[in-house]
Amino acid sequence: MxxxxxxxxxxxxxxxxxxxxxxxxxxxxxxxxxxxxxxxxxxxxxxxxVYNRGAANLRQTGSKSGIVGVVVNDLTNGFFAELAVGVDIVVQSAGFVQFLSNTGESIDRQREVVASMREHGISGLLVSPARGTDPSDFAPLVEAGIPVVVVVRSLPGGKLSSVVADNPSGVAGAVRHLVSLGHRRIAFLGGFQDTAVFHERLSGYRSAVTAAGFGFDEALVVPSAPSRAGGADAVARALAVEERPTAAVCFNDAVAFGACDGLRSHRLEPGRDFAVVGFDDVIEARTAVPALTTVSVDPQAMGRRAGQLLLKQIAAGGVSSEAVMTSVRLVVRESCGAPRLAAQA
CATH class of the missing domain: 1.10.260.40 (lambda repressor-like DNA-binding domains)
Structure with a gap:
């Protein structure tokens, strides 16, 4: 009750x-x-x-709410912009309007925007939660019968529907590719340690380096903000390790771009002197110099899938807990040095 x-x-x-x-x-x-x-x-x-402004308007018009809330933790990351486009394609075709907000990793801000969205009578909420989010923060919406779908970052124990990528296998595949190119010292760069997605990707890294017979070296795991600046900082710290790495799998593409910046500041050329692999495959990955090898999540497709799940629950008129894991694939471009190493073989 x-x-x-x-x-x-x-x-x-x-x-x-x-x-x-x-x-x-x-x-x-x-x-x-x-x-x-x-x-x-x-x-x-x-x-x-909580004043439901949307409900007040509906009482006057007799219509049904056509608003879907979308809350992301970092809209400065191109991944989330592409995710929002995917969501919008789906909800717009169903006659809904997307109400998009950015929390900047602030739980207080997240609570404010979710309360505001509820006040405006949203029919459902899709959220990539800020760091440290307690699943109970969304209990009032669930109790009110408003569907909630968590995307990108899972909330263990939250009993909420979720759409996440196959993070462990994606990173493991990237490590195996670098091993096949001859790398033996492979770092894992970036990501906040207090998020489930960090540990999911780290588990893939750990299992792959262990399977390759290298053993797990804690010194090669360098957490940082999942941003370009964070990537530059992480690669600088990785290069300071006594037996420094020759390659890195990055938490996301933003970190990978930053790692490339950091390498150049140390007069190392990514793809030639040091192999870099990202995670996400944002649009900029194809046009970067060098073009970024990355684990493709297809953020627009993930947004579409999350939007479809949310609309299904809205149409059903109830809240349910359904977990969806989207597949990933490694896209090999230039930043891992594959063309150069292959030519030397």
Whole structure:
């Protein structure tokens, strides 16, 4: 059973005002004095009231909500822009509008935007959660019958639907490819250690280097922010290891681009002096110099799949827990040095 729904009458009683006054405050009417408005807002906060603006509009129009919330943790990463495009293609074709927001890895910001989206009457939420997110943060939506689909980053124990990539096999395949090119010291660069996706990708790395007979060397695992700047920092630290690596599998393409920048600052050319492999296959991977070898997730396809799952639950009129794992594949380009090494064979 969910918690009892707080009503306008409850707020009016708590604030010592009339029901109509509360309604005027919710509508943003200038007819209510500042002191009275403050009392009403305080009562709303104490009671945990969420004003569903969308529902209010629906009561007036008799229509059905056509808004889908999409919350991502880092919109500066091209992966999430492409993911959002994939979501939009699907929801737009179904007559929904995408309400997109970026949290910048802030849990407080995430809570604010999700509350705002709920206030506007979203029909469902698709979210790539900020670091440290507690699955219970989405319990009020689930209790209200609003479907939630977690994408990219899973939330273990959350009992929420999810769409994630096959992270372990993707990284393992990248390591095996580098081994086939003759590399023996292979680093794993980037990623926040407090996210499930980091450990999923690290597990693929660990299993592959162990299977290759190299053993797992903690010194070759260099966490960092999953960004271009983080990649430059991570590769600099990797190069400082006593027996430094000759190749790296990066947490994502942003880290890989940064690693290439960092290598050049050390007068090393990626693809010639040091092999670099990314993860995601964003659009820029094909046009980078050198073109980036990467594990292709196809972010637009992942967005489409997540959108389809969310729409299915919206249409069913209920909340369910369904896990989807999308396949990945290694796309070999120039940054791993394959053409050069193959020519020497």
């Amino acid at each position: 969910g918690r009892p729904r707080v009503t306008v009458i409850d707020i009016a009683q708590a604030a010592g005002v009339s029901k109509s006054t509360v309604s005027l405050v919710l509508q943003g009417s200038p007819l209510v004095k500042g002191t009275t408005r403050a009392k009403v807002v305080e009562a709303m906060n104490e009671l945990g009231y």
